[in-house]
Amino acid sequence: GESVGLHLPTLSVQEGDNSIINCAYSNSASDYFIWYKQESGKGPQFIIDIRSNMDKRQGQRVTVLLNKTVKHLSLQIAATQPGDSAVYFCAESKAAGNKLTFGGGTRVLVKP
Amino acid sequence: DTEVTQTPKHLVMGMTNKKSLKCEQHMGHRAMYWYKQKAKKPPELMFVYSYEKLSINESVPSRFSPECPNSSLLNLHLHALQPEDSALYLCASSQVRLAGDGEQYFGPGTRLTVT
Numbered sequence: 001g002e003s004v005g006l007h008l009p010t011l012s013v014q015e016g017d018n019s020i021i022n023c024a025y026s027n028s029a030s031d032y033f034i035w036y037k038q039e040s041g042k043g044p045q046f047i048i049d050i051r052s053n054m055d056k057r058q059g060q061r062v063t064v065l066l067n068k069t070v071k072h073l074s075l076q077i078a079a080t081q082p083g084d085s086a087v088y089f090c091a092e093s094k095a096a097g098n099k100l101t102f103g104g105g106t107r108v109l110v111k112p
Numbered sequence: 113d114t115e116v117t118q119t120p121k122h123l124v125m126g127m128t129n130k131k132s133l134k135c136e137q138h139m140g141h142r143a144m145y146w147y148k149q150k151a152k153k154p155p156e157l158m159f160v161y162s163y164e165k166l167s168i169n170e171s172v173p174s175r176f177s178p179e180c181p182n183s184s185l186l187n188l189h190l191h192a193l194q195p196e197d198s199a200l201y202l203c204a205s206s207q208v209r210l211a212g213d214g215e216q217y218f219g220p221g222t223r224l225t226v227t
Contacts, residue, residue: 008152032214034215034216036218041220042220042221043116043202043204043218043219043220043221044155044202044218045218046215046216046217049215089154089155091154098143098145098160098162098167098206098208098209098214098216099157099160099168100157100216101157102154102155102156103154104153104154105152105153105154
């Protein structure tokens with residue numbers, strides 16, 4: 001069954017502000033990282049990815065930062081909009097096998 | 113077409129029933145995946161198929177039986193499930209890449225309730 005009392009970390013942000021979502025990963029052998037967005041009732045949707053030979057990658061309104069020294073990944077969303085309200089998951093992968101391991105998730109709530 | 117489709121959207125089954133979940137993609141991807149997701153938790157990998165062959169089984173109980181009839185289809189056969197198997201079952205597909213990178217495209221999932 002489900003864990004009683006389990007809740008996702010939540011980030012409340014004002015519409016138009018920037019959001020920063022953090023993720024710590026544990027496997028130093030991981031060399032590929034992805035951020036997914038999951039809206040209620042839907043499957044995860046790809047946002048942006050980064051390989052371990054990079055420390056920053058930018059997309060449309062999103063930036064991913066990778067700090068391999070402390071095994072930390074972050075997702076920055078610029079000018080957060082109501083449509084950005086969702087649960088965000090980071091995921092990591094090693095060199096071979098196509099296996100993704102997901103982190104715990106952060107809920108983002110955008111206040112109008 | 114960048115869509116992964118899953119049927120049914122919802123399924124309620126008893127513990128003695130046999131049912132199947134279906135997944136289809138037409139992106140030419142040769143890797144397909146089954147994940148299980150409980151409420152407020154991340155997706156957990158169950159199975160990976162690569163070139164229609166099972167490459168990863170994450171110690172999933174035998175009451176879950178995957179099948180990959182061809183490169184576009186992935187099934188998950190269910191038999192004698194327990195109430196704790198109630199969850200959202202997600203299918204995904206991707207390119208097979210030796211380097212391990214590559215976006216996985218997810219379907220909307222099948223919401224399974226075992227009574």
